[in-house]
Each structure stands twice: as C-alpha cells, then as structure tokens.
Amino acid sequence: MEESVGIVKTQSFTFAEPPNEMILESGKRLGPITLAYETYGELNRNKDNAILIFHALSGDAHVAGKHHKDDPKPGWWDNMVGPGKAFDTNRYFVICINVIGGCKGSIGPSSINPKTKKPYGLTFPIVTIKDMVRAQKELIDHLGIDQLLAVAGGSMGGMQVLQWAVTYPDKTALCIPIATAARQSPQNIAFHEVGRRAITSDPNWRGGNYYGKTPPTNGLAIARMIGHITYLSSETLRLKFGRRLQESERLSFSLKPEFQVESYIHHKGETFTKRFDANSYLxxxxxxxxxxxxxxxxxxxxxxxxxxxxxxxxxxxxDWLYPPKDSEEIVTALRAVNKEVTYYEIPSTYGHDAFLVETEKIAPIISYHLSHARDRGRMVSYPVENHPLS
Amino acid sequence: MEESVGIVKTQSFTFAEPPNEMILESGKRLGPITLAYETYGELNRNKDNAILIFHALSGDAHVAGKHHKDDPKPGWWDNMVGPGKAFDTNRYFVICINVIGGCKGSIGPSSINPKTKKPYGLTFPIVTIKDMVRAQKELIDHLGIDQLLAVAGGSMGGMQVLQWAVTYPDKTALCIPIATAARQSPQNIAFHEVGRRAITSDPNWRGGNYYGKTPPTNGLAIARMIGHITYLSSETLRLKFGRRLQESERLSFSLKPEFQVESYIHHKGETFTKRFDANSYLxxxxxxxxxxxxxxxxxxxxxxxxxxxxxxxxxxxxDWLYPPKDSEEIVTALRAVNKEVTYYEIPSTYGHDAFLVETEKIAPIISYHLSHARDRGRMVSYPVENHPLS
Known part of the structure; x- marks a missing residue:
C-alpha cells in the first residue's frame, strides 16, 4: 500500500541580506529574501538523491502530507510524492520551495518591507521565472547539494524546470517538464491580462494598497474563474456538469446563475480568494x-x-492551455541539439489539470525515468501502452 | 466585380400592442414590440425569393451596405450579401432583424417601457432564442412571405436557424446553421457567466439602473475581452501578434500591459462599450x-x-467555441430522422470568427445550395476541394 509522508512542517531560509541583495533580471535589488520550503524523505550521504519539485501559479511548498492530523487536505501533489509513490520518499529526498512573488511563506508583495515596516504592495519588484529559479538555487546550495537527481513540475512548474536546465546546465541529471511550454502563448497572455484587469479595476484593489483593508476579492475571483475554465477541458465540464441545473428541474427565467457549472466556477473563485493574495496573482x-x-x-x-x-x-x-504542440516544440528543439529526450503525449480528457490528476498514467513513467536518471547512454523509450511499469 | 448594396436604411415594425402582447417562453407578456430590420434586393411577385439572416450576440440588423456615404464601415456580413455575392441581392430578397433583448433598434432592456416612461432595465423579461425567432416570424408574416427560401446565420444566428426549423417546419426551404450548436456547452456557459459577473459587479451597473448615468463600461469591457479571446484561435493570435511588444524592444518589468495582444484585447473591450448596452449583453x-x-x-x-x-x-x-463536434451532433441527429443534410467542415485557422472572414471558402458553397434550395430530391454533396463553384 502507498503511504503518506505523514505530518510535515514548512521550513524557511533567508538569504540576500543587505548589502548583498539579489539582483533581479530587471536590474532591481531584492533582499533579504525568505523562502518557504518543505522536504520529504532523507538526503543520502552522497547528497545525490535530491529532487526539486516546482509548483504552479497558485501552488505552494506544501506538496505532500498534512500539516497536522486534522488537516482536511494533504499537499497538492500528495498522490505523486510519498513512500512507494512516483517520487518515492523511501529513495529520494524531495524538496519544494514557494516561489518568490508568492504569498505562501516566501517573499512577495504581501510581505513586510523591512525598510518601511509596511507591506511591499506594488513597490515589490517584478520577478521572472529566472529570478524564481535563481532564488531556489540559493537554497539548494545551502543544503549542500551539488547536483539534483531531477527537477520536475507542471504548468509554471514546468517553465521553472526548463529555466533550471538552461541556467544551471550541470545541476540536474534529469528534467521533467509537464504540461508546459518554452514560452507563454499570446492566447494565455490574453487570458491572464483579462484577469489582471478584473483585479486592478476592483475598487477594493486601491492601487495594491489594500492590506489591512477589504481586499479585492471580487476581481480576484473573476481572474480565478477565467483561469479555472482554462485548466479544464470542455469534455470534463460536459461530463461533470453537462447542462444540469443547480436546484430546480426548470429554468428560472432570471439572470441569476442556475446551471451547476455556474455555481461551480463561482465557488472556485470564492474559495481561491480565501487562500491567495491578489497582488501575488498579478x-x-x-x-x-x-x-x-x-x-x-x-x-x-x-x-x-x-x-x-x-x-x-x-x-x-x-490540455488546450499548454497543448501537446507546445511540448513538441520543446522536444524538437532539444533533439535538434542532440539532447536525450523521452516524450509522452498522455491520452486524457482532463485538460490542463491532468498533470494533477492522471497519477496512474504518469507515475510509472516518472518512476522509471527517475530510476535511470544517471544511467549512461540513451534511455529506452517505450510507448505508453507497453510501458514496463504501467 | 462584386458590388455593394449601396446606401441602406434601417426600418422598423411594431406589433403586440396591448392587450395583444406576445407571451414569452417564460409566460411573461411583452408588448408593444418594435423590431429594427433591414432588407436588400427585391421581393419577387411570388414572394418566394426571401432569405432571413440571423445575427450573432453583438450583431445587428445592418448586414450589408452603408448607412450614409461617409460610413467608415459597411454591415457585418457585407462580404456575403450583395449583388453577385453568396446571398446574391440580384436574385434574392435578404432580410435581417435585430433580436429582441438587443440594443440596436429592437426592443430590449434599454428601451423605454411605455407604462413607466423609463427604461426597462432589469424589469425587461428574460427572452429566449425561441422568443427571438417568434418575434421575427411576425415580421415575415407582415411582409406576406409564406415560405422563406432560406434561413442562415452563424453562432447565435445558427441557433436561431435551428430554432426556426423546429418551430416553423414548413416555413423555409433551406436552413444554413454555421459555426453553432444544438445546445450551448457548459464551457461556453461558464465563460458567459464570468462576463456577467464582471458586468454586475461593476459599481456603475447599479442593479441595471444606469441609464442616464455612467454605464458599467469596465465590466462590459472585461466581458467582451473574455468573449473576444474565445472567438479567435490560439493560432490566429500567434500569427497576428506572437509575443511582440507594443512599444519597446525590451520588457518594461512592470505590471502594465505591454504585449501587442494585451493592447489588442483592451482595445476590443473599449470599442465594444461604445456600441453595446451592458444589460443587453446580460x-x-x-x-x-x-x-x-x-x-x-x-x-x-x-x-x-x-x-x-x-x-x-x-x-x-x-473553432473551439462551437467546434465541429457540435455541428456533427446536429448532422447526426438530422440524418437519424432521415433529413436531407449537407455538411462541410471547413479548414480554417481563424477560430470561431471564421464564419465572418472565410468568405471565399463558404460563399460558393452557400451560393450553390441556395440555387438548389427548392430542387426535389437530394442535393449532391461535393468535397470542398472539388466543389463545382470553388
């Protein structure tokens, strides 16, 4: 039986104390920088069994296990990280770090600026995926890990995987980018920008200075609702809700939401505002x-x-947010410069969210490739249906 | 050379004067009802050359020609309606009627309620596609047309085509539903509902009573931005904008919009608020x-x-808003009950908007089928590439 990693605790690490601030891609300086992170399993004596997992837009460092025994939900990738699971904590030391810019323990716009003793708000500098990855590298160095066994992540996590590979070419044996792209598409930029407009036009946003006041929950909920639709496939919504009504058998002939899919996305919007900071979303x-x-x-x-x-x-x-075509672009470019790549296009109806839910399909593949991450020579690539471990 | 229909004028028709109000699908009564409409070409003596075109969500009765010679733009389907065009006004009498609920001359929430002398606002009753079609039938009867040669429309216009076929089975020889579905999908309902939330949470919406005051332009712009993204394909945005920046060669490292695709959708949102009523959108x-x-x-x-x-x-x-699968569902159902159907899945990169822009691909097909609309026996269906008129 697969088990949980059990009760876990978020840790923190601070670096870049002034005057040694980190210089961001924009040229601006940021420091001190605190990172929230969690680890699962044990780092071995050679320090060569470490895997760094990167989270997606609304994720955090809490990948697996629970924070206390009454915790209603485990970490966001608990089905993938634990004893006997794909990222097997009996074998590997798994690390996940909240990104800078976030609101889950690492420094971000809601953090207190030590110079002003007030939240940064919009004085927080713009950070990039490369800045996120560079901050994480500081912690990996601090832990004394010279080379990771693997870096892995889906969506924005996959972008960090690609950035890690490029910025630190020697610092991982295996890269596992999932449901991602080498560059954000204009369609995805457009969806994000509508969400940002919803947040910044919410009167409660107040130019980003809403801390201690009513936050822009309506704008953030709208942004999340748009996002949430893009994470699911049309097919998933058809199967899950169809055109069923929430309460009644008959149409109400009113403007109010009455289809189940409407209540569902409103609910997803509302719950998100309770756990996420609007400025971090921007x-x-x-x-x-x-x-x-x-x-x-x-x-x-x-x-x-x-x-x-x-x-x-x-x-x-x-997945229509980061469709297979985007992954093929990555694979084609890697092969063009003679890198060793195995590519799986997994059949799934779950849309972008598949990376979080299609555990049974991806776990054996990831487990197999982790086992062979430092093998010399090319890995054998099996078609999914004949995969040795599936 | 194809020509324009020239200078055209919107006309109006009023019916359902109290106490003979129209009884809507909801059971509510509405009247008097004014419809704005335009016609092009001449109705022949037998009154058997009339074609009714239905418009989409944000469309209006102005399909072709210009309202005055300095008009910057012609009607919304000018490339399809005119002398020698697909809907050939040398042969056919073409009619288009603004839907009830709209804001382009037909009765809608921004119209004055004669009982109160104030705009209806949210006291306007909910109308359905069937109500829209039933109102249009009144005008067709008024014009003395017993059977239309064809009804045609894309998107919501295609829904009206299907509804017309079902509600008035004898009243058209040919139905041309384009880029549409027999039922709105849950994904599309979800996108609409986010737009409605953006409108109704705009403080300027004031429960729908904003007439004579500042209208909820921000909410309406957000709704339109979401809609606009769904009308285009990812490929179109990639080809049209890619990741190009608006002004600079370099990223600004700020939160402001700077990609061309961002300016584009903001612009689309803004211009829409100048021509459309937020309540009508709801x-x-x-x-x-x-x-x-x-x-x-x-x-x-x-x-x-x-x-x-x-x-x-x-x-x-x-088209991912009303994908070919949705049309196939219509075709399969029609064939199951032995109806005469020709189906074309047109190769296009333009997404849902293809129905407005792929004139060269659909004009010969539509023209051919209109010519044979009243032929007895089955129409011959040619593959697009070998179409006799393509």
Missing part, C-alpha cells in the same frame, strides 16, 4: 507571461545547446 | 446559455423529426 501571472526560455539566446535550440541533463517531457491530449 | 448571453433546441422534445432527433427543410451545416476546424 506578479506571478506576469512572470509566466514574460517567460520565454529562449530570451537572450535567439532561438530555443541555442538556449538548449549547453544543457547537460536528460529530459522526460510529458503533455496531455486534451 | 440578456442575450443568457438567451444563448438557455438554448437547447431539444428542450421539450426529449432528444435532438425528436426535435428534428417534423422538420421539412433541407440543411446545409457548416463548421470550421479551428
């Missing part, structure tokens, strides 16, 4: 929109030319 | 969400069983 969505791993290299091939790690790239057929 | 989007042509029949096949017309069904490969 900053992190912007970091995603800015992401293009080929920035400064001229082409994706050039960006990948010096990469040393192997790659396991995974996409899902019904 | 009412019409709700009518679309309510639409399920099988309502009251138990199944699509049963709904179509008594239909007498031929069908020409058209979808576009990259």
């Amino acid at each position: 900053y992190i969505s912007k970091a995603i929109d800015y992401f293009d791993v080929s920035n400064g290299y001229g082409s994706l091939e050039e960006a990948f030319r010096n990469v040393k790690s192997k790659f396991l790239v995974i996409s899902f057929t019904s | 009412y019409i989007s709700k009518a679309i969400d309510y639409f399920d042509v099988s309502n009251g029949y138990g199944s699509l096949e049963e709904a179509f069983r008594n239909v007498k017309s031929k069908f020409l069904v058209i979808s576009f490969t990259s």
Whole structure:
C-alpha cells in the first residue's frame, strides 16, 4: 500500500541580506529574501538523491502530507510524492520551495518591507521565472547539494524546470517538464491580462494598497474563474456538469446563475480568494507571461545547446492551455541539439489539470525515468501502452 | 466585380400592442414590440425569393451596405450579401432583424417601457432564442412571405436557424446553421457567466439602473475581452501578434500591459462599450446559455423529426467555441430522422470568427445550395476541394 509522508512542517531560509541583495533580471535589488520550503524523505550521504519539485501559479511548498492530523487536505501533489509513490520518499529526498512573488511563506508583495515596516504592495519588484529559479538555487546550495537527481513540475512548474536546465546546465541529471511550454502563448497572455484587469479595476484593489483593508476579492475571483475554465477541458465540464441545473428541474427565467457549472466556477473563485493574495496573482501571472526560455539566446535550440541533463517531457491530449504542440516544440528543439529526450503525449480528457490528476498514467513513467536518471547512454523509450511499469 | 448594396436604411415594425402582447417562453407578456430590420434586393411577385439572416450576440440588423456615404464601415456580413455575392441581392430578397433583448433598434432592456416612461432595465423579461425567432416570424408574416427560401446565420444566428426549423417546419426551404450548436456547452456557459459577473459587479451597473448615468463600461469591457479571446484561435493570435511588444524592444518589468495582444484585447473591450448596452449583453448571453433546441422534445432527433427543410451545416476546424463536434451532433441527429443534410467542415485557422472572414471558402458553397434550395430530391454533396463553384 502507498503511504503518506505523514505530518510535515514548512521550513524557511533567508538569504540576500543587505548589502548583498539579489539582483533581479530587471536590474532591481531584492533582499533579504525568505523562502518557504518543505522536504520529504532523507538526503543520502552522497547528497545525490535530491529532487526539486516546482509548483504552479497558485501552488505552494506544501506538496505532500498534512500539516497536522486534522488537516482536511494533504499537499497538492500528495498522490505523486510519498513512500512507494512516483517520487518515492523511501529513495529520494524531495524538496519544494514557494516561489518568490508568492504569498505562501516566501517573499512577495504581501510581505513586510523591512525598510518601511509596511507591506511591499506594488513597490515589490517584478520577478521572472529566472529570478524564481535563481532564488531556489540559493537554497539548494545551502543544503549542500551539488547536483539534483531531477527537477520536475507542471504548468509554471514546468517553465521553472526548463529555466533550471538552461541556467544551471550541470545541476540536474534529469528534467521533467509537464504540461508546459518554452514560452507563454499570446492566447494565455490574453487570458491572464483579462484577469489582471478584473483585479486592478476592483475598487477594493486601491492601487495594491489594500492590506489591512477589504481586499479585492471580487476581481480576484473573476481572474480565478477565467483561469479555472482554462485548466479544464470542455469534455470534463460536459461530463461533470453537462447542462444540469443547480436546484430546480426548470429554468428560472432570471439572470441569476442556475446551471451547476455556474455555481461551480463561482465557488472556485470564492474559495481561491480565501487562500491567495491578489497582488501575488498579478506578479506571478506576469512572470509566466514574460517567460520565454529562449530570451537572450535567439532561438530555443541555442538556449538548449549547453544543457547537460536528460529530459522526460510529458503533455496531455486534451490540455488546450499548454497543448501537446507546445511540448513538441520543446522536444524538437532539444533533439535538434542532440539532447536525450523521452516524450509522452498522455491520452486524457482532463485538460490542463491532468498533470494533477492522471497519477496512474504518469507515475510509472516518472518512476522509471527517475530510476535511470544517471544511467549512461540513451534511455529506452517505450510507448505508453507497453510501458514496463504501467 | 462584386458590388455593394449601396446606401441602406434601417426600418422598423411594431406589433403586440396591448392587450395583444406576445407571451414569452417564460409566460411573461411583452408588448408593444418594435423590431429594427433591414432588407436588400427585391421581393419577387411570388414572394418566394426571401432569405432571413440571423445575427450573432453583438450583431445587428445592418448586414450589408452603408448607412450614409461617409460610413467608415459597411454591415457585418457585407462580404456575403450583395449583388453577385453568396446571398446574391440580384436574385434574392435578404432580410435581417435585430433580436429582441438587443440594443440596436429592437426592443430590449434599454428601451423605454411605455407604462413607466423609463427604461426597462432589469424589469425587461428574460427572452429566449425561441422568443427571438417568434418575434421575427411576425415580421415575415407582415411582409406576406409564406415560405422563406432560406434561413442562415452563424453562432447565435445558427441557433436561431435551428430554432426556426423546429418551430416553423414548413416555413423555409433551406436552413444554413454555421459555426453553432444544438445546445450551448457548459464551457461556453461558464465563460458567459464570468462576463456577467464582471458586468454586475461593476459599481456603475447599479442593479441595471444606469441609464442616464455612467454605464458599467469596465465590466462590459472585461466581458467582451473574455468573449473576444474565445472567438479567435490560439493560432490566429500567434500569427497576428506572437509575443511582440507594443512599444519597446525590451520588457518594461512592470505590471502594465505591454504585449501587442494585451493592447489588442483592451482595445476590443473599449470599442465594444461604445456600441453595446451592458444589460443587453446580460440578456442575450443568457438567451444563448438557455438554448437547447431539444428542450421539450426529449432528444435532438425528436426535435428534428417534423422538420421539412433541407440543411446545409457548416463548421470550421479551428473553432473551439462551437467546434465541429457540435455541428456533427446536429448532422447526426438530422440524418437519424432521415433529413436531407449537407455538411462541410471547413479548414480554417481563424477560430470561431471564421464564419465572418472565410468568405471565399463558404460563399460558393452557400451560393450553390441556395440555387438548389427548392430542387426535389437530394442535393449532391461535393468535397470542398472539388466543389463545382470553388
């Protein structure tokens, strides 16, 4: 039986104390920087069994286990991280770090600026995916890990995987970017920008200075509702809700929400506002929109030319936010510069969310590739249906 | 050379004067009802050359030509309606009527309620696609037309086509539903509902009583921005804008919009607020969400069983709002009850908007089928690439 990692605790690490602030991609300085992180399993004596997992837009460092025994829900990838699971904590030391710009323990716009003793708000500098990854590297160094066994993540987590591979070519044996892209598409930028407009036009946003006052929950809920629709496939919504009504058998002939799918997305919007900071949503969505791993290299091939790690790239057929085509672009560029890549396009009806729910399909593949992450020579690539461990 | 219909004038028709109000699907009464409409070409002596075109969510009765010679833009389907065009005004008498619930001359929430001398606002009753079609039938009767040669429309216009076929089975020879569905999908309902929330949470909306005051332009712009993204394909946005910046060569490292695609959707949102009423957006989007042509029949096949017309069904490969699958559902149901259907899935990268822009691909097909609308026996269906007129 697969088990949980049990009760876990979020830790923190602070670096970049003035005058040694971190210099961000924008040229601005940020420090001190606190990172919230969790670890699962044990780092071995050689310190060569560490895996760094990157979270997505609204995620956090809490990947697996519970914070206390009455915790209603475990971490966001609990089905993938634990004893005997894909990221097997009996074998590997798994780390996850909240991104900078976030609101889950790492420094972000809701953090107190030590210079002013007030929340940063919009004085917080713009951070990029590269800045996020560079901050995380500080903690990996602090833990004394020279080379990670693997870096893995879905969505924005996958962008961090690609950035890690490019920025630190020697610092991981295997890269596992899932349901992601080498650059944010204009369609996705457009969806994000509508969400940002909803937040910034909420009267409670007050130019970002809402801390201690009523926050812009309506704008944030709208942003999340848009996002949530893009995370699911049309097919999922059809199967889950169809055109069923919430309460009645008959149409109400009113303007109020009455289809189940309407209540569902309102609910998703509402619950999000209870756990996420609106300014962090602005900053992190912007970091995603800015992401293009080929920035400064001229082409994706050039960006990948010096990469040393192997790659396991995974996409899902019904993901229309980061469709298989985006993963194929990554795979094609890596192969063009002769890197070792295994690519799986996983059949799924779950849309983008598949990376969180299709555990049974991706766990054996990831487990297999982790076992062979430091093998010399090419990995054998099996079709999904004949995969040795599926 | 194809020509324009020239300078045209919107006309109006009023019916359902109290105490003979129209009884809506909700059971509520509405009247007097004024419809704005335009016609192009001449009705022949037999009155058998009339074609009724239905417009989409934000459309109006002004399909072709200009209202005055300095008009910057012609009607919304000018490339399809005119002398020598697909809907050839040398041969056909073309009619388009603004839907009830709208804000382009037909009765809607911004109209003055004669009982109160004030705009209806939210006292305007909910209208359905069936109500829209029933109102239009009054004008067709008034014009003395017993049977239309064809009814045609894209998106919500296509829904009206299907509803017309079911409600008035003898009253058209040919039905041309384009880029539409027999029922609104839960994904599309969800997108609409986010837009409605943006409008109704705009402080300027004031429960719908904003007439004569500042209207809820921000909420309406957000609703339109969401809508606009769904009308285009990811591919269109990639080709049209890519990740190009608006002004600078370099990222600004700020929260402000700077990608061209961001300026574009903001602009689309802004211009929409100058020509459309926010309450009409609520009412019409709700009518679309309510639409399920099988309502009251138990199944699509049963709904179509008594239909007498031929069908020409058209979808576009990259339309993800009303994907080809939705059209296939219509075609399959019609064929199951032995109706005469020709179906074209048109290759296009333009997404849902293809129905407005892929003139060269659909004009010859529509023209051909209009010529044969009253032929006895089955129409020959040619593959697009070998179409006799393409």
